[in-house]
Amino acid sequence: MSPADNEKLDQVFSAIREEAEKRRKAFREAPVPKIHIGMATCGIASGALETKKAFEETLAERNIEALIHPVGCIGHCYAEPVVIIDHPDSGFPPIFYHEVTAGKAKMLVKLFLEEGDPRFEHILGATVENDLIPSVMEFSRFNQEKRVVMEKCGYIDPEDIYDYIAEGGYSMLVKVLQLTPDKIIKEVRNSGLRGRGGAGFPTGKKWELAMHAEGQIKIVICNADEGDPGAYMDRTILESNPHQVLEGMAICAYAVGANKAVVYIRAEYPLAVKIVTKAIQQAKELGLLGKGILSSTFDLEIDVFRGSGAFVCGEETALIRSIEGYRGMPRHRPPYPVEKGLWGHPTVINNVKTLASVPPILENGATWFRGIGTENSPGTAIFSVVGNVVHAGLVEIPMGVTLRTLIFDICGGILNKKKFRAVQIGGPSGGCLPADLLDTPIDFDSLTEAGAMMGSGGMVVMDEDTCMVDVARYFLDFTQKESCGKCTFCRIGTHHLLRILERLTKGEGQDKDLEQLESLSEDIKTGSLCGLGKTAPNPALTSLKYFRDEYEAHVKEKRCPALMCRSLIAYYFDLDLCARGCDACATCCPVEAVFTTSNRKKGVDQELCVKCGECMVACPPEYDAVRKVSPSNLVPVVERAPEKK
Template structure:
């Protein structure tokens, strides 16, 4: 921004907002600002995702810190004429807290932002990811400069002292992982960024790669220097075209600026970085399958040992961390390990990014200190359960995680506490579920996902997940037996103990957690042939209350199998033998006459 400019308008141009028309809004803003002769006083900056996805398209106005949401093309002229020209609020575009109805003028007034502690997400939404100058203005590459003044071992000790653990799911200490790779002999070493984000409802990696790609590059540079690597790869799923494009631009700009390539910043350290687009196989999130994919082989895990630190990419010592882990590294080197270690708990230091999705008012990316209770994340930051429904469960850790019930809402979110509860932090998926969610159906969904994504290499995963799904399917159709519950639990534990890689080892987690915390729902499906959530269609029956029926025929018109009869003189009736329990009659009835049992 030039020195005469008075205002900055930051418009989210992440994938979610772009899909809602953000690029058109940016063009209209620039055109309207030019039309009103304000170009020298106002800059429009296209940023990455700032996280508040539920409210997109969104924009911030600095220095007043105003926040507008759900921006449409027809709102642009009013924003320019009223706010940018006259410094007046456009109240109808301001955010209201869903639980209190309070109007929030600035983003600092919004619980979604105010209760976060942003480290990895610090720049997302506040810089143009396609301009390295913006990253440098925020202290970019200062961490690399400090690292190059230290020995590689001193850099590793600093990372160890920070307490950073891998944010990809396993939570292995990052500094220790680096030291294992550094001490293994090899004439060539690699570092890899795992951006193969495949968990349903997860988009943490996408947000960072789109909004702050240079932080990932800087983190990888520091890691490569510490380990002794001169080449690296970012393995990103091809379904993230904007992330890949922004990262390619970032690589080109970092190379031109002298931060990538040979003899970086006049040192003897050289590092070259490439981006590799994966084909979308979930199993390639497992590090040995990921490396096989880069090598041009089918993405399948292999037996360990040897571990990647001993023999990884093309048989050379290799260190793999995920996007969020790499993004934390520059902040640790820039600000020091004691600064980073002040966040979080004794054994889980720092912050964690979660993709907060599902039946919650404020969906989006949130970054909180490790140890924050689930209740605070869901109800304070997330704004509570949507549509006034009751909270039922939260799925944490993606398809490899577990559903935790309401009585565990005060559980601190850290690696060890969640493990004791039979759950895991995972990569950061956090899916909120309400009273309309059936836990049998949810367990079935995640097992089906793992079954479809299994590479098929090992029998426990390939066959076991199919058998688990078949048992869950029978239970959801009201054909299960009580003996199935013990069989299901025994099979789940066998798969967990004998599968080759993390996909199979963790695929049973949703089933085991559902049986532990929601067993009564399984029993209801089996003994009472009832689904309390109304999600399992085979266990539902519909009828029409003749006293409430207005004889409008909407239910009959919307029935796909023509099982509803009646006329303007006779209340409508559902033929139970023909009904397929689709629920279209209940959805179409405006008078509450259709009943579900």
């Protein structure tokens, strides 16, 4: 573009930016308290709607003026609903409150907003350094994170484009529109950014291939078909800061020469669909998307496409087929989508996190980005850490941090002081790593080498009460159900894997099963058509590699070391601990398997027992008399009281 055009572009955008700053200033300087409430799906699930309503009602009731600012998710799921109250008149800094129920909200309005008492017992910390309240940055859950993609998540209103612009949003789009596509791609290449969907393909290279691909029409697709069990990174980003993703898409589209883009979101994410649709609308109204963006010659239409929930549609070729209206079945690659994608046009498909990484990279430069993370995996990784971990939630860390640091330092370790058993990374395509490998750095290559994979960011932490055979069975059950049925290895092979694992957990395993599990898994990995099949055996293969003794115990001794496989365990009551005359277990047993002995203690009728474990929950902690054993034939024989005549 000519210098005159550039000047016009800047002019048009600075008018928008001024408006955004004016609004931001008005909000900041309003002489009333501001209440920021996390209103993404995770917050809402924990009751944020009720919390917001309680704030509104109590404020109205007590005639207090305050501004409620709905924001996205800050990533601290263990603390939801999360509220930050900024009440300058009180003399306190902005305060971070956790688990703010409707009742707590009412109380905070009365005691803090009205009377100035911040109620220290409910505080997580202050959001800034100060002399009165410890800052949240003193906790490792906050200070060991490095926020690049999620920097603004939880601080801006995702439904207000001006909030994003006031934070510097869309200025990178303005900058790139004044550059040649070559320069943009070079910068992205230099940054070393690798695809955050899991495979880690260099983003700059993908863009370059698409730019050079033959075709008048090119398309950009944002893949938000997140489907791994326990993973919700993409949803949170779209619900908390959709404009950063849209800006990334616009930059990508300009760089590769595309005028059409699609955000592919699964329909199970209704809030994300709503927020992204609204964000596109707002961006169009301001001329940041649509025809002649900011008076330039660049046009971009972005549409939202709702995926219908098939896991395999996260695979790019299946995703394309499903947009085209066919069954979501993958195709052989090559040709790759960058050559022949949606409707046959060259198509760039990038994950949400990849696209959201682009504006910060262009803002701070490739060298800055390379300074974060490791040499071969620059930048940050976002994980949704779930399972038996204290501070579950979304964590953005520099690549290269070890699993131990992430799980034990940042996320607070294992719940209930139990021991760590395994961590499952990369969802159903990933693997289970044992305690020995906790010092593995988190980056694309190290995790692949260990037998897991980066995946898109699901991480399930498991404690000592987890049976690894059962975990493998769980994931195989998932992939087997999600197989599209197209190719032989995945369709029939995963079915056989699942059957073998089911047999093992039921104690019906045979010696040859482990061997067959291994060889079949290897063949499925090599033989399958798409990524789903190629990675489906990973949970079985890694658990077999690292927890072989558990598998052997299931086969040879019919024993489940974690005492979890129902067919292999039995419950009994330790008669030394069982309290005479107590009926807690007997009253809760759903199948009347609990009987009374002659000295009025309790026994379990093994024939009747369904091993639900209710008695273990019901037994008062002061007795703690319920025990589990495996194999089940080790259970002591307890005699019933003789029938009264």
